Amino acid sequence: MPYLADGLRLPTNGLDYAILVIYFAVVLGIGFAAKRSVKTSLDFFLSGRSLPAWVTGLAFVAANLGATEILGMAANGAQYGAYTVHWYWIGAIPAMVFLGLVMMPFYYGSKVRSVPEFLLHRFDKNAHLLSSVLFALSAVLIAGVNLYAMAIVVQALLGWPIWVAILVAGLFVLVYITVGGLSSAIYNEVLQFFVILAALIPLVIVGLKRVGGWHGLTTTLDHSHGHNFVTAWGGTAIGETNPLGANWLTIVLGLGFVLSFGYWTTNFAEVQRALSAKNLSAARRTPLIAAFPKVFIVFGVLIPGLIAAAIAPKIGTPGSNLTYNDAIPLLMQDLLPNGVLGIAVTGLLAAFMAGMAANVSSFNTVFTNDIWSRYVKRGESDAYYLRFGRIITVIGVLVSIGTAFLASSFGNIMAYLQTLFSFFNVPLFVVFIIGMFWKRTTAQAGFWGLLAGTVAAMVNYFYIYKQHVIAIPSDQGANFVSAIVGFVAGAVVMVAVSMVTKPKPEEELAGLVYGTRSPGMEEPPAEGDEAWYRRPALLGTAALVIAAALYVPFSF
């Protein structure tokens, strides 16, 4: 959670505010203009499964590019240096490619409307209800924490009181999602993607000029922070110490495999964007198209972080009045004149709202389709569920606003809760991957795998690490290890339970498990989808090659 230092008030003027006001007007305009396209619940929750791949692809990357991510990754850059690239190149790209190439045919082809719904058909109601409820709760919680984080930043940068910032941003999100549904959320994400680029690129250019270019930056940091600070793998051999508190093995397995695959392939706030694509080809290309900007976005956050570490070497230490989260605001204040400054402020606010909106628009879908229409009120008309979706959106945002106010009085509890929830995601991936590829996996194995993996990850983090049973050097490192533990425990329990229970009959698994297809689901490819540059395998391979190649200059 960002706590920004005092004294970062930006010298905004009328010009900057004009840019901000225009943006807020456009956000609302998109919501009301999208309203006429919402006729069914499918329009509201999944844009009628009809959007083109480039739109869903950019929304896929933007839904993750919230302001907590931008400020947080720049903070990582200032604190850990070039290790930050791991969160992108090994911690995102392989998982995104895997989602597009391997998992999307099951998600999109089986016509489920959410990630938990896949669990319902593949496993049983227990696994479904558990993951639906946890997802709904954590989505609202994260939306609230995001809102509070925004209010702190806005208070520091613009001087708005916290409650004003929470209400303004919360109500804007409320209106544009309730009115325009997912289409409105996705369009705003695409717009936010470009605005945030327009904010980060000038910041990087001016910042690099300030520190004497890339060469000047690395020379300065070599002197002040040591050479490992500007390499990706320096100091990560097993047994060596580094500020990240992780070695190459826990980075590759914990971050690159378990955490990253868990987040990118099973987090419904992300997968939902791909499920709204217009056909299977577009759905598969959604995360693949997103992978290309994702590969390069790291420079937009890492370089400002490094620059902040170079011009304020004491940043984040007890002797400094700056925290790591101040990296980007510090550069904005120091380097951007009015005009571009307004774009940067707008980009940050847009990113906060988009991050919150992604949570709200996935929350309302899961709550309506997976909880309400399945367990509370079955068999109502589509118009009923559409209306209910809008009502629950309003309720969800109001609860998030409440959570944000709670967070402002009990910040630590919220941070704790967030860590707690992060462990529910870990075993989801193992449940999906084993369920998708091993026909023998039984219905009961899903629920018990989820539960065992979650508990194991929590025990590792809150008992073995926090009570110092085993020494792990940092929270980050402990996170990676906990993820691996949760994954392994989930896998072992799933296999064990599958061995002693009865598998589902094969005809119920059609289209849900590797090697099966359900009858009548073959869609003819759309015109133009055979073009070579739209071939998923090629796009996926290209993204992997670029990510691997970019590691080379950071490896020495």
Add this chain to the structure above:
Amino acid sequence: MSDYQHEVEELERKSATAARLFDVRRIIGGLFVVYGVIVTIAGITASDADIHKAQGININLWTGLGMLLLGLAFLVWLKLSPTTPPQGDDAE
């Protein structure tokens, strides 16, 4: 095919998004042209202090021109290949 798949297919047939949702390229193009013009003007009228702050770069001018170009590119793309709503019965 199971029931839920029929239900989704039925909803897909009734969906209005493909036929009625406006093209996002219009919005991106429009907003970036407006922003581009505003920021470019700020660049043309930049004070010495502004330029000094941005390390001698007239960052407003360059950012403004870049945004203007991006906005125009989206509008041209929209003009060259407009969306064709899919055929089908759009009741009402």
